[in-house]
Amino acid sequence: MDPIETLFTAAAAARANAYAPYSGFAVGAAIRTPSGAIFSGANVENASYPVGTCAEAGAIAAMVAAGETRIAEILIIGDGEALVTPCGACRQRIREFAQEDAEIHIAGPNGVRASFTIAELLPQAFGPAIVKP
Numbered sequence: 248m249d250p251i252e253t254l255f256t257a258a259a260a261a262r263a264n265a266y267a268p269y270s271g272f273a274v275g276a277a278i279r280t281p282s283g284a285i286f287s288g289a290n291v292e293n294a295s296y297p298v299g300t301c302a303e304a305g306a307i308a309a310m311v312a313a314g315e316t317r318i319a320e321i322l323i324i325g326d327g328e329a330l331v332t333p334c335g336a337c338r339q340r341i342r343e344f345a346q347e348d349a350e351i352h353i354a355g356p357n358g359v360r361a362s363f364t365i366a367e368l369l370p371q372a373f374g375p376a377i378v379k380p
């Protein structure tokens with residue numbers, strides 16, 4: 248299968264399990280690391296609304312738990328007509344692990360609609376190199 252299609256399938260499977268009873272807005276995300284492994288996540292909402300977490304955060308947590316810390320590509324599937332790009336907090340989360348040339352693919356239920364780099368979505372970012380000695 249085409250690599251993007253593989254990511255899309257993983258993100259769609261996670262999205263099908265999204266826990267979004269409050270917004271009704273299901274999101275799925277899938278990361279491919281340089282090793283070729285794929286990690287996925289879905290948004291998980293909470294009765295205490297601010298405690299909910301984004302799909303991207305879930306996929307990043309799965310990647311880190313498996314011992315990987317580099318994002319080669321990430322694909323996010325949202326809903327509706329508008330591009331569901333990562334929220335501000337998730338742009339920062341992706342920035343932490345994104346390779347320089349990492350692509351962020353934004354998809355709807357029928358496929359990828361646009362692709363960006365992290366520099367496009369989070370210019371002049373605060374990142375690890377600033378903090379790490």
Ligand SMILES: O=c1ccn([C@H]2C[C@H](O)[C@@H](CO)O2)c(=O)[nH]1
Nearest residue numbers: 270272274290301302332333334
């Ligand atoms: O990129 C995004 C944008 C939104 N959401 C979730 C958060 C919340 O559960 C719902 C509506 O904002 O969608 C994500 O998971 N990722």
Ligand SMILES: [Zn+2]
Nearest residue numbers: 301334336337
């Ligand atoms: Zn987010």
